[in-house]
Amino acid sequence: MSDIVLNVEGLHVRLPEGADRSHAVEDVSFTLNRREIVCLVGESGSGKSVTARAILGLLAPRVVADAGRIVFGGEDLLQVTPERMRAIRGRDISMVFQEPMTALNPLMTVGAQIDEVLRTHTDLGRAGRRARVLELLRDVHLPDPERLIEAYPHQLSGGQRQRAMIAMALILEPRIVVADEPTTALDVTTQAQILRLLRELQAAHDTGVLFITHDFGVVAEIADRVAVMQHGRLVEMDRAERVLNDPQHPYTRRLIAAVPSLQPKARSPIEDRPVILSAANVNKTFRTGGGFFARNRRVVDAVKQAMIELRRGDTLGLVGESGSGKSTLARCIVRLIEPEAGEIRLGDIDFMKLPRRALRRQRRRIQMVFQDPFASLNPRYKVGRLIAEGPIINGVDRAKAEARALELLGLVGLDARAADRFPHEFSGGQRQRIAIARALALDPEILIADEPVSALDVSVQAQVLDLLADIRERLHLSMLFITHDLRVAAQVCDTIAVMRYGELVEYGPTAQVFADPRHPYTRELFASVPGRSWTGPVAAA
């Protein structure tokens, strides 16, 4: 028997009529070997997930594979009966999904769900099944398997849930595991652990893994071979070192060039510039649960004793994992959330003590750009109005504000005709440009950007980052930049503040923090960045 476990030949997947293109996947061919991890990389809409779903026979209704073959164990998976496909799925080919919370049944214990796979596909007795489940939970390094077997999905952390999913995918020792962005919803430190686990188990069980991702860092970390997809076509496929360090296709080159480097850019010193915004001893506690008579309220310290200083022209990066309090701190600073305690000074104004009316007048000095450009623009209004809105409510004449809106559209690289269209007519990157224009319309001194590029594809991300850098220079803005991505932080920030559980654990100039992280958590964070040893084709050449 050869080493090839899966052979995809000339696969075409047709989309229903009225979609933006006729085929989601066109003429895709590749092979997957035993004991091999193949990464399928591409931006959103490239057809990588559809390819994975075609292999498992899980295409959406009205989406059909209309040409090509998917050969597994001598059978064409596109031709087998649904019963046969069900038998193969789970036992021979299994899948790990992106979001383990939605992929697990919230009403069944983790143990019961893994047990179900065994019950469906094997003849093991109750005790035998239980022993096997426990063994597997130990294999995926879940703590205290006897207790976890009785736990419900919501009682596990994101990383633990993904481990349980992997246990479920591996329990029948399948020959192929298809993993669709299995670490995208996880924090970097958890992601690093999951990637390590996948590698370990895959080697131990001789499994072939088809790993779908958009992140070249993850590719560098885990892939043996890489297949790059664009607009439903496979543009390049080769060994991982070749693709990462010497990409052939222009699209791959563009994608890799857009991945931000971990090497911080050289920056002019900023210590001598005046402090424009300072926050000291900011505290915010969230209480959950409750109602009138609740006793056991849960109290979470979202921000504890935070202290930051933003100098004129500086970009301060707030870095941390989800739940670290970085967004809460930013919202406290602009008083979208009222902190319990703390002092926030904007120039010579005590921002915290401003009464409501005065606060509204001062708000224009600090503007925000949000993470999700689909949620941060009111879908009911045209772009021109959305941008002009700020100045108009601050007393600028309507005609003047609208003329300025057109200018701003030019500044963020959009056509003036955009003013007459609705937000939903634009792509994610374009919408983020609109959101930036809207924030700039008030001529703010400080821009707070809350994960402004996290929802965007890597090539679009690079453009938006360039735009932010450009306007910062031109308009002499100071920026508070919130991100979970250390690569982005390295490129954008002059100063970095690392947050964890609501506390600032490290604070200093970017170059210094990157070169010599002091706090153990910062070191762990750096060690977890996927593909940190890969420095891109230029350095390798």
Place this chain on the structure above:
Amino acid sequence: MGGFFHRFVRNRSAVLGSAILFGVLALAALAPLIFPDTPFALAGKPLSEPFGDFLFGTDTLGRDVASGIAHGARTSLMIGAVSTLAAVLLGTLIGGVAGYYGGRIDDVLMRITEIFQTIPSFVFAIVLVAVMSPSVKSTVIAIAVVSWPGVARLARGEFLSMRRREFVQSCVSLGMGDLRIMFQQILPNCLSPIIVTASLLVATAILIESGLAFLGLGDPNVMSWGFQVGAGRTVLRSAWWICTFPGIAILLTVLAINLVGEGLNDALNPRLRSA
């Protein structure tokens, strides 16, 4: 809005509902032309059988049942529309304020809403009309008072979730005032569920109005379907038509409004839209 209309007409039962509702509206509008006399006029022999001299027969006093249905349509639709409008305005305002500000204000307003919700609505409406003495105005007020809490709860939920949305936060950081945010930014985005609820409220309002009139708590000077059913109740076995035709009118109208409401729901609810 072209997409909305397209989705609406694709729903066959919604189109049927609209057709019936349109018929009832036309009947209400044309009532004074078709039946120029007051519906209280003694038109002929009492208890005439239907489909003879009179289409739907006459009642115990010789009043034309068909004329009563036509004029009653005006009453029902008018009371349904006005009381719903009042309930929606009040409910949206209270629910919107509660959802937007949250905290103490929300607690107080929602407890008040709950007090209204705990009283059985029809009994409450009877009490209100009895206290205010029966008239069109008191009927409208009573129906509005028992209908607003549902709208308030709905509006509160919508405002509460919209309040946390990023586009609202970005408006706050532009320095926009609360009223502007509530009415210009949030309200347009939660109109769809409110419109759907309102359409169903009209149907409920018509039922409550008929019920009140049936019990003799309607305006004595205005013809209404409930009043007709109540007047024919005593002779139900000997003269079935007096109760039956107004009853069918109520049934068809309420059914039509419900169908339209569901059609609106399907057409306005983005989660059910196919891509």
